[in-house]
Amino acid sequence: MSETPILEVRDLRVEIPLTRGTVHAVQSASFTVEAGQALGLVGESGCGKSMTLRAILGLLPHPGHITGGEVRFEGDDLANADPKRLRDVRGARIGIIFQEPMTALNPVMRVGDQIAETPLVRLGYGRRRARERAVELMRLVGIADPARRYEAFPHELSGGMRQRIVIAIALSGEPKLLLCDEPTTALDVTIQDQILKLLASLREQLGVSVVFVSHDLAVIAQTCQQLAVMYAGQVIETGTVDAVFREARHPYTLGLLRSVPSFDAVRKHLSSIPGSPPDLASPPHGCRFHPRCGFVRENCTTGPIPLLELGGRSVRCLYHEDCAADARRTPVVAVA
Amino acid sequence: MAIAVAEGAVDEVAEHRGGFRRRWYRTPAFVAGVLILGTVVAMCVAAPVLTSQSPTHQDLNHILASPSAKHPLGTDQLGRDVFSRILYGGRVDLRVAFLAVLLPFIIGTTLGCVSGYYGRFYDTTIMRLVDVVVAIPVYVLIIAMVFVLGPGARSIYIAITFVGWVSYARIIRGEILVAKRQEYILAARAAGFRDGRIITRHLLPNVVTQAIVYAMSDIVLDILFIVTLGYFGLGIQPPVPDWGGMIADGQAFLTTNWELSTIPGVVVVITALGLSLIGDGLADLLRPE
Numbered sequence: 006m007s008e009t010p011i012l013e014v015r016d017l018r019v020e021i022p023l024t025r026g027t028v029h030a031v032q033s034a035s036f037t038v039e040a041g042q043a044l045g046l047v048g049e050s051g052c053g054k055s056m057t058l059r060a061i062l063g064l065l066p067h068p069g070h071i072t073g074g075e076v077r078f079e080g081d082d083l084a085n086a087d088p089k090r091l092r093d094v095r096g097a098r099i100g101i102i103f104q105e106p107m108t109a110l111n112p113v114m115r116v117g118d119q120i121a122e123t124p125l126v127r128l129g130y131g132r133r134r135a136r137e138r139a140v141e142l143m144r145l146v147g148i149a150d151p152a153r154r155y156e157a158f159p160h161e162l163s164g165g166m167r168q169r170i171v172i173a174i175a176l177s178g179e180p181k182l183l184l185c186d187e188p189t190t191a192l193d194v195t196i197q198d199q200i201l202k203l204l205a206s207l208r209e210q211l212g213v214s215v216v217f218v219s220h221d222l223a224v225i226a227q228t229c230q231q232l233a234v235m236y237a238g239q240v241i242e243t244g245t246v247d248a249v250f251r252e253a254r255h256p257y258t259l260g261l262l263r264s265v266p267s268f269d270a271v272r273k274h275l276s277s278i279p280g281s282p283p284d285l286a287s288p289p290h291g292c293r294f295h296p297r298c299g300f301v302r303e304n305c306t307t308g309p310i311p312l313l314e315l316g317g318r319s320v321r322c323l324y325h326e327d328c329a330a331d332a333r334r335t336p337v338v339a340v341a
Numbered sequence: 342m343a344i345a346v347a348e349g350a351v352d353e354v355a356e357h358r359g360g361f362r363r364r365w366y367r368t369p370a371f372v373a374g375v376l377i378l379g380t381v382v383a384m385c386v387a388a389p390v391l392t393s394q395s396p397t398h399q400d401l402n403h404i405l406a407s408p409s410a411k412h413p414l415g416t417d418q419l420g421r422d423v424f425s426r427i428l429y430g431g432r433v434d435l436r437v438a439f440l441a442v443l444l445p446f447i448i449g450t451t452l453g454c455v456s457g458y459y460g461r462f463y464d465t466t467i468m469r470l471v472d473v474v475v476a477i478p479v480y481v482l483i484i485a486m487v488f489v490l491g492p493g494a495r496s497i498y499i500a501i502t503f504v505g506w507v508s509y510a511r512i513i514r515g516e517i518l519v520a521k522r523q524e525y526i527l528a529a530r531a532a533g534f535r536d537g538r539i540i541t542r543h544l545l546p547n548v549v550t551q552a553i554v555y556a557m558s559d560i561v562l563d564i565l566f567i568v569t570l571g572y573f574g575l576g577i578q579p580p581v582p583d584w585g586g587m588i589a590d591g592q593a594f595l596t597t598n599w600e601l602s603t604i605p606g607v608v609v610v611i612t613a614l615g616l617s618l619i620g621d622g623l624a625d626l627l628r629p630e
Contacts, residue, residue: 062531064527064530064531092533092535093533094533095530095531095532095533096531096533096534100531100532101528101531103524103527103528104524105524108523108524108525109524109525109527109528110525110528111525111529111543111546111547112525112547113546114542114543114546122534122542123532123533126534126538127532127533127534171528174528174532178532178533
């Protein structure tokens with residue numbers, strides 16, 4: 006932890022007031038992204054991963070809003086920034102890649118023009134220069150014959166190509182931080198692998214930091230150094246990917262790791278976490294995972310559980326030692 | 342770095358490039374509409390070439406004459422050349438109809454964008470305004486306005502604009518409500534673009550086609566409107582020729598010279614048909630893939 010981190014999220018809270026009650030979509034999310042590193046944000050659908058990402062840019066869907074906490078990006082608090090400041094940060098300092106390359110591109114605009122738009126509008130490039138920059142970016146993300154592809158419309162390109170265009174757009178503002186919202190979920194496995202390798206190489210080439218949201222632990226293992234696990238709107242465990250994979254200290258993380266199917270165990274029983282995630286309009290008292298936890302004790306059901314600092318990692322569990330012991334007894338994955 | 346280029350992608354690009362330019366002639370409705378309307382417009386524009394007769398010159402010695410070399414469609418009750426009056430009347434009616442669509446189109450699209458994109462207060466206000474205008478009987482309103490403002494093209498513009506924007510606002514608002522939830526709009530916001538740019542560069546090109554298609558049928562309605570007003574004597578005023586006025590004038594001679602009312606009527610129908618076909622064709626052509 007030599008340098009100051011590029012992004013520091015502290016106790017972020019996002020609430021969505023609905024007629025059936027207020028949904029606490031994100032409650033005390035905390036994690037840190039070091040400059041030049043990639044952080045994986047994992048959790049199942051609806052646990053608040055995407056909400057956290059959108060909250061960083063102030064792009065929460067109406068009527069959701071941030072009700073507390075801090076988002077420190079290069080020293081600025083984005084959670085409490087006014088709309089104009091936020092707009093300055095978007096695109097030019099933080100880029101974002103969305104999940105669905107089919108819908109993330111404007112169908113009636115040439116892909117090249119979509120890439121050139123940010124340099125043209127935000128970076129003050131001239132028309133010619135912006136166009137050249139777009140072609141350059143297309144080459145950077147591995148598009149063959151970029152000058153000709155510049156003229157294509159999104160529907161003329163394959164899914165993998167489109168996702169490359171989306172990445173080029175995210176990079177076009179020369180951001181310091183790249184937010185990826187499940188960028189490979191909608192793609193074939195083979196294309197997925199190419200895109201992940203591309204993102205990894207871009208991170209090294211350009212020195213951008215990355216927040217990588219995914220529900221796929223294998224993807225995170227491949228792309229990230231740091232890991233933050235979310236459950237029911239809370240960050241419940243953070244640490245390096247190696248450390249967490251080797252010795253999960255939160256029962257949920259352990260369950261998540263054990264429910265990854267593997268080729269070695271084709272005929273063995275695939276374990277899963279019993280029960281289903283809580284309704285975020287009325288989450289359980291105490292630890293949010295206690296109704297589904299195998300290590301549950303009396304203390305787990307009362308009072309909020311703090312995120313315990315354990316030197317380089319943190320965990321939101323009172324009995325993480327039990328969990329760690331169990332993780333050591335039957336190791337989950339051999340992390341290379 | 343591994344570069345995956347789908348084999349088919351290259352051919353696909355060639356296939357779709359310049360989609361509209363390549364496909365328009367394969368849409369029969371569009372081609373037929375363009376031919377029909379094109380012929381009507383070309384004839385009206387070329388009126389001085391096609392006929393040497395004045396549309397307003399009266400020749401009381403040759404009233405209600407049958408078609409002849411000099412008067413291809415005969416003359417009316419004041420001895421004016423019917424063919425010439427059709428052509429010159431078309432110049433007025435078509436021009437007024439096209440222009441009368443333009444302003445409602447612009448106003449309606451703008452208000453529809455604001456209403457759909459910003460929602461909440463703007464949406465409520467604009468949509469209540471729409472409800473109010475829709476609740477007013479159109480013909481009564483226009484006839485009242487023409488009485489107040491006096492007959493003529495100017496009154497027609499004002500009257501049609503007053504009620505016409507409503508449809509465009511509704512169409513555009515509905516389309517924007519759908520389009521703004523698309524991820525590419527979120528992406529544009531995430532790129533830090535201003536609202537004005539997002540609306541004009543990202544939303545409008547995706548939604549405006551519906552309004553353009555509607556505009557084609559709207560022109561038809563406007564022509565009928567102008568003709569109807571002319572028939573009532575509230576539209577284009579004599580001596581300027583106008584199809585509606587011609588139908589009204591010929592009415593008295595329906596039993597002896599039925600063609601005086603019928604010919605302008607048929608021309609109106611043909612023009613409307615051409616515009617409707619173009620509208621249909623455009624709807625097919627501009628439908629997003």
